[in-house]
Amino acid sequence: MIHRLLLSCCLALTVYGFLQAQGLEAPLLSFNQQSLHHQQTAMLTLGGWAVANLALGAGLQGKATGSTKHFHRMNALWNTVNLGIAGLGYLSAIKADPAGWDVATSLQKHQGFQKILLFNAGLDVGYVMGGLYLTERAKRPDVNQDQLRGFGQSIMLQGTFLLVFDLVNYFIAAGANDQIPLLLGSTTDGLGLLLRF
Numbered sequence: 001m002i003h004r005l006l007l008s009c010c011l012a013l014t015v016y017g018f019l020q021a022q023g024l025e026a027p028l029l030s031f032n033q034q035s036l037h038h039q040q041t042a043m044l045t046l047g048g049w050a051v052a053n054l055a056l057g058a059g060l061q062g063k064a065t066g067s068t069k070h071f072h073r074m075n076a077l078w079n080t081v082n083l084g085i086a087g088l089g090y091l092s093a094i095k096a097d098p099a100g101w102d103v104a105t106s107l108q109k110h111q112g113f114q115k116i117l118l119f120n121a122g123l124d125v126g127y128v129m130g131g132l133y134l135t136e137r138a139k140r141p142d143v144n145q146d147q148l149r150g151f152g153q154s155i156m157l158q159g160t161f162l163l164v165f166d167l168v169n170y171f172i173a174a175g176a177n178d179q180i181p182l183l184l185g186s187t188t189d190g191l192g193l194l195l196r197f
Helices: 002-061 066-095 103-137 145-183
Strands: none
Touching: 002 066, 002 103, 002 145, 066 145, 103 145
């Protein structure tokens, strides 16, 4: 009698766990697909910025003089790196298989992306400050003033763009954080238990 009761409880918990897992599969895949789509869009945006800066920088530096020439040169140089980052990030996002991620992997990747964006935002502030330093240093008489001023202005522009880019994308990614309790199987109505077999 006790064995049958235990067996019935185990069977009920198994069926409940299976139904819960099936119920979470669709939201988890949707969450993963949205996260990857956001990353792809972000990398396309960064790539577009990089291509525009490369084209303008390479095209305009030949005709420019003084600090403007160095400004365009640094924009082109800076964005070769941005284009590489955007290309690798985009390829990584399109090659990912969101259907194969469990909840822990999904959350790790989602939160990892947010951490990278915040870390990069800190670097971006450093870039802006570095550009400001170069423009201030250009005021000295014993330096290449045009080069320092042009490089400084370019680095401030690039750092400001990247700061806005990283913060906007962080807040977009963080906007999906309200879906995490659903993925974990909890509700706002109280405590729950999720068993997976």
